[in-house]
Amino acid sequence: MDNKVIRSRIKLRHIQCFSEAVRRGSLKRAADQLNLTQPAMSKTLKELEQILGKVLLIRNRAGVSLTDAGQVFAHFADMSLSALDHGLDGIAQLDRAGKRAEISVGALPSVAAALLPRAVAEFERLSPTSSLRILDGPIAYLVDQLRNGAVSMVIGRLGDPSIMQNLSFTQLYQEEVDFVVRPGHPLLEAPRLEDIVNWPVIYPPAAAAIRPLVERFLIGHGIGVPPKALETVSGAFGRVYTRESDAVWIISRGVVWNELAEGRLMRLPFDTGLTRGPVGLLRREDAEQAAEEGLFVTALTRAIGQMKLAE
Known part of the structure; x- marks a missing residue:
């Protein structure tokens, strides 16, 4: 059966009864918690299992235990109820007149x-x-x-x-990390990674999260720390200096996403997949x-x- 069809048949009461039964380990205790009779609880759980075409719970005198299918479904059932609770809290938050969270x-x-x-x-x-x-x-x-x-x-x-x-x-x-330059930079005509050492390089300092990734990437290509490295995490400096000089900026893509999208900076076509994180x-x-x-x-x-x- 198609998932959309199954989803349309599952009701909130099915999820609530199942999650409470798992939480309490007993149909009786779960029924008491939800103010239901035990037969009504059993009927609802049976409906859920019929909709899914899987046995979710094993019933015995000691209570209930999960089948393999039940363990999978229990995780996502709890997530669904949690998401609903957050949604209700969010609505309540919107209704709190005069109070800002x-x-x-x-x-x-x-x-x-x-x-x-x-x-x-x-x-x-x-x-x-x-x-x-x-x-x-x-x-x-x-x-x-x-x-x-x-x-x-x-x-x-x-x-x-x-x-x-x-x-x-x-x-x-x-x-991942990008190597970016100004439009018209000489490296754009014949981009070779080893040639970045001939230009000023804005390099991530030791405290930067990307520093180890950049170091491994360059070492893997036979390049150490560039001789003309200028270490900084300043995005404001990097944007201006790269646009107004021949510097190569080694930086996380998110920092320069706007500049790349608008053509104010250009990405050198190096395969930097190894820096992905x-x-x-x-x-x-x-x-x-x-x-x-x-x-x-x-x-x-x-x-x-x-x-x-x-x-």
Whole structure:
């Protein structure tokens, strides 16, 4: 049976009864929790199994246990109910007259330059009563702000394992590093990676998340740190200096996404797939996600789809 047909037949009561039965480990306790009779509970679960064409629960005197199909379905059933709860919380948030919820977000420069403005515009549409504070900087600094509660989430590349303890990471998309120059740069006529050493190179400093990836990439091509390397994480400096000089800027694609799309900077056609890495959300493992934070994640996901950053 087609998934769309199956989905149209599954009702919220089926998901609620199934999830509660799994949570309680007993049809009786689950029925009591939902203010249902046990026969009504059993009937609802039987309907769900008939719709799916799979046995989800094994009933016995000790209670209920999950089949293999039940284990798979239980995970996504809980996610569905959780998503619904976030949606209801979000609606309630919109209805709180005169009260503005506040969230603080940390973002690496590659996110702040291109993705974040679009995500913020979408978030303002989804949650017009919320107040947003944005902090940018290198990953180590933002992780410190996350740990001390100054920000509720950080958007950026997966950090070094040494700074990831007690933090969760949810991938949003993958991003690679680009070598960019001004329009008309001599390297565009005959682009060879080994020739970048003949030009000034804006290079990621040691604290930058992309530094190890860039080092491995260049070493793999027989190139070390360029002799004319100028180390900085300043996007403002990089944009101006690259446009007004013959410098080669080694930078995450998200930082220069706008400039590349508008032709103000040009990407050298090097295969930089080896520098590809995950960009996502960092959170404290012990932190609960507020409703407005869930809306912000939704806004991020929509913005990523619009920009096709994952390609």
